[in-house]
Amino acid sequence: MGEKRRWLALPGLSVIVVFAVAPLFAMLYFSFQGDSPGAGFTLDNYTRFFEKQFYLSLTWSTIKNSIYVTLVSLAVSYPLAYVMAKKLKGARNIVLVLIIIPFFTNQLVRVYSWLIFLQDGGIFESALASVGIVNGPLGLLYTRAAVVIGLVHAFFPYMAITIYLALEKLDNALLEASASLGASKFVTFRRITLPLSRPGVAAGVLLVFVPCLGTFVEPRILGGVNGMVIGTVIEDQFFRIYGWNFGAAIAFILLAMVLVSVSAFSRLGRGESRE
Numbered sequence: 001m002g003e004k005r006r007w008l009a010l011p012g013l014s015v016i017v018v019f020a021v022a023p024l025f026a027m028l029y030f031s032f033q034g035d036s037p038g039a040g041f042t043l044d045n046y047t048r049f050f051e052k053q054f055y056l057s058l059t060w061s062t063i064k065n066s067i068y069v070t071l072v073s074l075a076v077s078y079p080l081a082y083v084m085a086k087k088l089k090g091a092r093n094i095v096l097v098l099i100i101i102p103f104f105t106n107q108l109v110r111v112y113s114w115l116i117f118l119q120d121g122g123i124f125e126s127a128l129a130s131v132g133i134v135n136g137p138l139g140l141l142y143t144r145a146a147v148v149i150g151l152v153h154a155f156f157p158y159m160a161i162t163i164y165l166a167l168e169k170l171d172n173a174l175l176e177a178s179a180s181l182g183a184s185k186f187v188t189f190r191r192i193t194l195p196l197s198r199p200g201v202a203a204g205v206l207l208v209f210v211p212c213l214g215t216f217v218e219p220r221i222l223g224g225v226n227g228m229v230i231g232t233v234i235e236d237q238f239f240r241i242y243g244w245n246f247g248a249a250i251a252f253i254l255l256a257m258v259l260v261s262v263s264a265f266s267r268l269g270r271g272e273s274r275e
Helices: 002-031 044-051 053-086 092-104 107-118 123-130 144-168 172-180 185-214 217-227 230-239 244-274
Strands: none
Touching (some): 044 053, 044 244, 053 144, 053 244, 107 144, 185 244
């Protein structure tokens, strides 16, 4: 029986090897190749990245963008998930559908919608001007703030759903017992709700932070020149400059950052679960 199961898994494993593992090793090979013919094995692509302050600054800017998006997504998602899990009854499914709706639309459509919404003289500025909040151009488009807004809209549903699933499993009897023992709502949240929901928070942070490290569509369109991140550099190397070897090296540096992030957040989630 065990042999039959292995044979059944073979087609799936073959697809993974051909379309995922093999291209990854091909990129790894090219990342150690020089641009000049016959250069052979070299570390120049990696040393070039770490020797130039521009790429290091861009890496830090990319990490900061991911941190901002993760924090804003957490601030939006946790209260929403808590209300869905503990306060809403019949309307819970409706809210879930509203959260998932962005996944039903094309990524470019969403980004260009934000472009129209945030541009000077756009819908957002007109709405604020109509109530007297602003009296001139906001200058919001092509800034880091515009990039963060677009990325939060793209990724916060992942965090909201994972936190909701963690809170939905939380036994209400624990909250009632805490209240009956005289604990305030804040103490109950700090001592019971938050610790028991931390695995969901860790998973949500992972699902938001890691994709933000490699994204390039929102920064390219909403950030303009100010939205340059590591993802846009990799895109330029592969599709505009045709510096595939250097682009592959940057991609593997980004992959290393992703693996470190995954390891850190996974360890955090496991640690909190054991507690």
